[in-house]
Amino acid sequence: MYTRNFRILILAVVSVFLMQSFAQNNWNVPADKKAKNSYIKFDAASARQGEAIYNKNCASCHGNPGKGNSLKSLKPIPPDLSSKGTQALTDGELSYILITGRMIMPSFKNVLSEEDRWKVISYIRSFNKNYVQLLSKFDPNKAKLVKVSMSYDPKTKQVKVDVKANEKSGVVSLKNTEIALFVSRYFGKLQIEKNQITNTDGQAVFNFPKDLPGDKTGTVELVVKLNDENYGEIESATKLKIAVPTEKPGLTDDRAIWNVLAKAPFWIIILYSAGVLAFIAVLLYLVMTLNKIRKSGAKK
Ligand code: HEC
Structure with a gap:
């Protein structure tokens, strides 16, 4: 009797642990979203475009697919997207994950257009030789x-x-x-x-x-x-x-260093002119001195 209760207890503890580890990979994607397919055909061109989007938006955390260089300091560690676990997800699930995000994994809903999201997924799929695309008829x-x-x-x-x-x-x-x-x-x-x-x-x-x-x-x-x-x-x-009118001075309305010549600050115009004048004066002085030297040489 005693051992039976004990066994049930062990079973309960183990299943709670199992459930938790499943929950890690379970994104609870609603059935209609899970079945969603891309209207973009996944081919070499879409994968190449997806790679550029991936490198800009995803690689900093997920690393390069298949290279095992994801950012290990994060918890949970961002999965390698070429892994079996990720590839077992449907296109709809991948799309849903990109839209909703979860904790550290950001939402890309307002960052990437739907077209760009499918292109990234096309890139992720290019690491799966067994993948066969189900194309959506959506126009x-x-x-x-x-x-x-x-x-x-x-x-x-x-x-x-x-x-x-x-x-x-x-x-x-x-x-x-x-x-x-x-x-x-x-x-x-x-x-x-x-x-x-x-x-x-x-x-x-x-x-x-x-x-x-x-x-x-x-x-x-x-x-x-x-x-x-x-x-x-x-x-x-x-x-x-429909909003409140605001009279905000534009960046180029006033005299400023970054403005065009006509709207430069007076001190810059004066400083610059003084510099140019001084330079011309030095030149003139040099020419005059050289002239004097030439004349005194010619006298001998
Ligand atoms: C700030 C870091 C970060 C960025 C940037 C990021 N991710 Fe993630 N991603 C994560 C983390 C962390 C997880 C795991 C989240 C979890 O399990 O709760 C994750 C999970 C995922 C998953 C689920 C994988 C699985 O097997 O469960 C996919 C798919 C995914 N990310 C795709 C992307 C794509 C595509 C991009 C770029 C458009 C991206 N992520 C950008 C951190 C990031």
């Missing part, structure tokens, strides 16, 4: 049918985004689609609220911050990003005059 050209319009309601201070596709059969609203709204800044983009899901009319509404500064006229560039199952990745920008 990336369908994105061109989509029209994003944005409007602003000053009463409610809301931006309404409307997403429609002009199919041959008529206009289709993109409903139940997750969309993100950004404002373009000098460096990168500022997201407005969280992502929203479009309603049955293909519309979503965002609250626009009251105190957001725009340019001199209060104009901001709004960028909508979405990834629709049928139409793919869409990014659309619109300029609207």
Whole structure:
């Protein structure tokens, strides 16, 4: 009796350990995402383009596939992506991992376009001789049918985004689609609220911050990003005059060292002119002295 309980206990402890080690490699990818395939054909050209993207974005942590030179100081250690474990993942799972990330593994959702993500996966697959691609029938050209319009309601201070596709059969609203709204800044983009899901009319509404500064006229560039199952990745920008106008002096408005000659600071102009004048004076002095020496030589 005693030994039986003990055995059950051991079994329980071992299975908890096993489950944990499985959880390490288990990304819990939803079934529909797991079955997703690339619409880009994986060939030598796509792998070569993917390699460049990989070297720029992934190699610092994952090292070069098959070389065992990933960054060992990280925990968990970034896996070698040519390994059996990674290659056992579906293309959909790899794509999902790139989109969501996990702890140290960053999300590339807003860093790489879907096309670039598939190219990186093409590169990863080039290390697997047994890999056979299942190509998606998705047509990336369908994105061109989509029209994003944005409007602003000053009463409610809301931006309404409307997403429609002009199919041959008529206009289709993109409903139940997750969309993100950004404002373009000098460096990168500022997201407005969280992502929203479009309603049955293909519309979503965002609250626009009251105190957001725009340019001199209060104009901001709004960028909508979405990834629709049928139409793919869409990014659309619109300029609207809805922000707070700001009178910010431009970098080249005032006299400054980095400006053009006409707008250089006075002290630089004076210093420079003085330098040139001094140089000419020294030259003149030299010529005169040489002349004197020549004359005194000629007298003898
Ligand atoms: C900052 C370091 C870092 C960068 C940059 C990075 N990764 Fe990762 N990656 C990790 C870590 C750490 C893990 C393990 C995460 C875990 O298991 O929770 C990981 C896991 C993965 C996995 C899952 C592998 C498996 O077998 O479970 C894939 C696939 C992956 N990364 C691909 C990429 C790609 C492609 C890029 C570049 C576009 C990239 N990673 C950039 C650190 C990084």
